[in-house]
Amino acid sequence: MARARRLHSDQVAADQVNVHRLPPQLRMLVRAIGEAAAFRLVESRGGVPLTVPKRAHAEHHLAELLGPVAFAQLVDGYGGLTLELPKYDSVMRQFRHQRVHALLRRHTTTEVALMTNYTKRQVINIKQSVGPEVLGQLDLFGFDPDTARSAPDEA
Structure with missing residues (x-):
């Protein structure tokens, strides 16, 4: 292989x-x-x-x-x-994980696994390890202003 x-x-x-x-x-x-x-x-x-x-x-x-x-x-x-000196693995691991996140925006988990030589399970693990450095700073309570709706006024 x-x-x-x-x-x-x-x-x-x-x-x-x-x-x-x-x-x-x-x-x-x-x-x-x-x-x-x-x-x-x-x-x-x-x-x-x-x-x-x-x-x-x-x-x-x-x-x-x-x-x-x-x-x-x-x-x-x-x-x-x-x-x-630390091993270079820490740089490469982060690079590969960020590449997986970028690929997942356009491809399925299976396609990304094939493209990166990871298993599908590993791609899922990487996908679930999303941090603020990938998506931007996350709100403490999960508030997303793009999907939030205002509550109806109560009289």
Whole structure:
């Protein structure tokens, strides 16, 4: 059976991932060096500790991976520290779930399961896990102004 093609960090656009739902370490990196560089870093080194050098050198392997500006920002903020990087799975899981929600707006659950290589049960689970990041902020009492009707006046 053919495996789904793995998406790489340069294929995940910034607007496809809700940064607020990422692990805290990854949110920290995004603030320090930007989304694209942070995603490349955890894709390359996720799941293992990373010791950030105290000085930025153009020959360092992280300078090549991140680019000179993001590498300098990383060194400036975390030089000499060892960071525990999360796995890139958290980014990709969120991307895939948001893709499922988008597909469900135009296709049936079965069609989405076939398109995403998920089981129908998994698509249903993802569909039921709808949060404010997918539908917008939800009202505490489920009030929907588009479908609400005003109550008849009582005399």
